[in-house]
Amino acid sequence: xxxxxxxxxxxxxxxxxxxxxxxxxxxxxxxxxxxxxxxxxxxxxxxxxxxxxxxxxxxxxxxxxxxxxxxxxxxxxxxxxxxxxxxxxxxxxxxxxxxxxxxxxxxxxxxxxxxxxxxxxxxxxxxxxxxxxxxxxxxxxxxxxxxxxxxxxxxxxxxxxxxxxxxxxxxxxxxxxxxxxxxxxxxxxxxxxxxxxxxxxxxxxxxxxxxxxxxxxxxxxxxxxxxxxxxxxxxxxxxxxxxxxxxxxxxxxxxxxxxxxxxxxxxxxxxxxxxxxxxxxxxxxxxxxxxxxxxxxxxxxxxxxxxxxxxxxxxxxxxxxxxxxxxxxxxxxxxxxxxxxxxxxxxxxxxxxxxxxxxxxxxxxxxxxxxxxxx
Numbered sequence: 079x080x081x082x083x084x085x086x087x088x089x090x091x092x093x094x095x096x097x098x099x100x101x102x103x104x105x106x107x108x109x110x111x112x113x114x115x116x117x118x119x120x121x122x123x124x125x126x127x128x129x130x131x132x133x134x135x136x137x138x139x140x141x142x143x144x145x146x147x148x149x150x151x152x153x154x155x156x157x158x159x160x161x162x163x164x165x166x167x168x169x170x171x172x173x174x175x176x177x178x179x180x181x182x183x184x185x186x187x188x189x190x191x192x193x194x195x196x197x198x199x200x201x202x203x204x205x206x207x208x209x210x211x212x213x214x215x216x217x218x219x220x221x222x223x224x225x226x227x228x229x230x231x232x233x234x235x236x237x238x239x240x241x242x243x244x245x246x247x248x249x250x251x252x253x254x255x256x257x258x259x260x261x262x263x264x265x266x267x268x269x270x271x272x273x274x275x276x277x278x279x280x281x282x283x284x285x286x287x288x289x290x291x292x293x294x295x296x297x298x299x300x301x302x303x304x305x306x307x308x309x310x311x312x313x314x315x316x317x318x319x320x321x322x323x324x325x326x327x328x329x330x331x332x333x334x335x336x337x338x339x340x341x342x343x344x345x346x347x348x349x350x351x352x353x354x355x356x357x358x359x360x361x362x363x364x365x366x367x368x369x370x371x372x373x374x375x376x377x378x379x380x381x382x383x384x385x386x387x388x389x390x391x392x393x394x395x396x397x398x399x400x401x402x403x404x405x406x407x408x409x410x411x412x413x414x415x416x417x418x419x420x421x422x423x424x425x426x427x428x429x430x431x432x433x434x435x436x437x438x439x440x441x442x443x444x445x446x447x448x449x450x451x452x453x
Contacts, residue, residue, distance in 0.1 A: 081264075081452055082111070084395025084427040085168040088153045090161055092122070094129035097164040098137065108138045111170040114258070116206075116397065117145035117246055118152075118431045121239035122162035128250050130164065140168065142178050144258045145246045146208040148431030149238040150405060152398060155420045157405055157413040157432075165429040167395055169452070175261040179205070180247050182219060183254035190226045200261035203227055204268075206397060206450070207234035207257040210243045211434040217442050219255045224440030230259075232440040233268055233448050235399035235433025265453040267387050270438040271380040273373040273404050273445035274323055274338050274366035278306030283361045290343075291351045294363065298349025303341075306365040315344050320403075324353045325366040328441070338366055338444040354444075368445065370408045377415070377447065381422035384451060393423065393451040398430035400447040405432050419449065426451070 085108070087101025102108075115134060119127055124147055135141060151158050153165040177196055182189055190197065197203065207223070209216040216236065224232055234257060237243040247256035260266065281302060285293035294302035304312035307322055318341065325336040343352030357363070400415060409415040419428065436443045 081394045082109070082170045084452065086153055086165070086427040086429060088156065088163070088165045090158070090163045092162045094126040094133055097123070097162070098130055098133040101164060101166050102137060105168065108140070108168060109170060112138065112140055112168045113142060113173060114169045114171055114176060115140045115143040116167040116429055117143055118165050118429055119145070119147055120151055120158055120161065120163045121147050121149055121241050123164060124239065124241045124244055127244050127246070131246055131250060134166065138168070142248055143246050144178060144206065144208070144256070146237045146431065147239045147242070147244045148433065149240065149402060150432040152400070152416050152430050152432070154425050154428045155413060155416055157416055159406065167427055167429040169395060171264060175263050177259045178248050179257050179259055181245065181251035181254045181256045182223070183213065184215065186219060186223045186226050197227065200259070202229035202231070202262050203259045204264065204266050205230055205232040205257055205259045207232050207255055207437055208245045209234065209236045209255045209437070210245065210253050211236040212243055213253055216255060220437060220440060220442060223255065230440065231268065232437055233399065233450055234437040235431065235448070236435040238402055238432060238434040267384055267451045267453065269380045269384050269449055270436070270443070271373070271377045271447045272338070273368065273401060273408055273447070274325065275369045275372040276325055276364045277367045278365050280327055280362050280364045283357055283359055283363055286357050286359055289352055289354070289356050291353065291357060292349065299351040300344060300346055300349040303351060303365060315346065321368050323366045323368065323445070325364045326355065326357070327362050327364065336364065337441060338446070340444070368403070368408070373404065373408050374418070377418055378422070380449065381419065384449065385423065388451065388453055391453045393426045393453055396426050396428040396449060396451045398428055398447065398449050399436050400430065400432050401436055401445045402432045402434065403445050404447060415447070
């Protein structure tokens with residue numbers, strides 16, 4: 079299926095009417111076939127989100143909108159930090175080829191049962207999912223949704239905000255997961271890039287309880303960390319915060335993929351490590367380092383892979399979900415991460431946000447960038 083070009087508008091301002099008008103002036107006339115909108119706001123605009131949604135529906139005639147809040151958001155070539163900002167993207171798709179998913183806070187089976195006919199006709203679906211990080215059930219909800227949908231491929235991110243964790247799924251909501259599912263007829267190419275690099279071998283957890291690791295390869299967890307982190311960091315473990323992480327390899331991954339988790343506690347007296355995920359005896363783990371140069375190289379490799387996949391076709395639009403620890407933290411202050419995408423792929427219509435955790439292939443990652451391109 080060949081889609082019409084997506085339309086993008088961006089705006090900076092503190093009033094709903096102001097930012098909506100600015101975005102729509104950039105877009106111009108909205109085609110009558112337009113039926114789906116993506117919207118991302120910085121958390122400085124959370125009080126205006128409901129009004130923004132109302133104005134977008136009234137002025138465009140588009141009734142289906144999905145999106146969320148970010149401490150930072152992005153659009154083609156540009157990242158928005160520390161200011162009230164809005165980005166929107168409009169798409170025209172056959173109405174039968176997408177389904178907005180309402181807020182799911184505790185279980186997914188009811189939603190799946192209600193839409194079983196659409197899901198069975200849609201085939202393997204692709205989904206954009208926004209999740210609330212304040213709900214401890216969110217990771218489980220993402221996994222449950224993926225399992226209930228079968229061969230679905232889910233991407234997205236967890237809302238990042240210093241205020242309310244608002245999401246939009248045809249109405250303003252919060253507290254769970256929401257988004258939009260696409261039928262297999264909608265051609266999408268997806269890939270992700272890591273912001274950390276392994277610094278040691280893949281090891282095995284030999285003793286643990288919940289998220290606290292006692293032994294790795296039969297040595298204390300702290301000794302294993304010191305061995306892989308190197309002599310300089312091993313002398314002062316406090317310097318590891320925000321620099322060294324735990325990497326959890328994806329079982330049976332043919333690309334060596336892994337999920338990055340924070341080290342949230344180090345007990346040198348007892349040799350214990352606490353990480354930001356549950357772990358079981360026998361699981362594998364490797365330590366990783368946050369590395370700007372490696373992040374750039376991996377980003378470039380991802381973009382080249384995507385270019386090879388879609389060939390001569392030009393993407394009609396894209397969504398990019400990056401980690402709050404990336405962006406200006408790793409690439410520089412002048413929207414360098416987004417500029418890398420445009421330099422490699424051209425100025426395609428693109429919007430997204432900087433997340434509290436990124437969803438790729440139905441798993442929750444950290445320090446990654448997830449790029450989805452509609453063809």
